[in-house]
Amino acid sequence: MSVTDLQSQLNDLLKQLSPERLRVLADFAAYLANAESESATQELLEIPGLLERVKQNHATPKNQYTSWRNLRSDV
Numbered sequence: 001m002s003v004t005d006l007q008s009q010l011n012d013l014l015k016q017l018s019p020e021r022l023r024v025l026a027d028f029a030a031y032l033a034n035a036e037s038e039s040a041t042q043e044l045l046e047i048p049g050l051l052e053r054v055k056q057n058h059a060t061p062k063n064q065y066t067s068w069r070n071l072r073s074d075v
Contacts (some may be wrong), residue, residue, distance in 0.1 A: 001009075017025065044050060 014022065014025075
């Protein structure tokens, strides 16, 4: 079943739910989204040296940056 089919099925089912059940579903959807986000964050944190590189890049003065347009004029 495609994502579009699943979304359509979900929309049809949502119309049948009471406001109380919609709140429960919204809470559950928020929980699932948060769990997925946490999983992705954990995956990124497991990349060796990534956090240090991000901190180093964050500390780099902007005048030391090079515009990507200057690097890739064909983009």
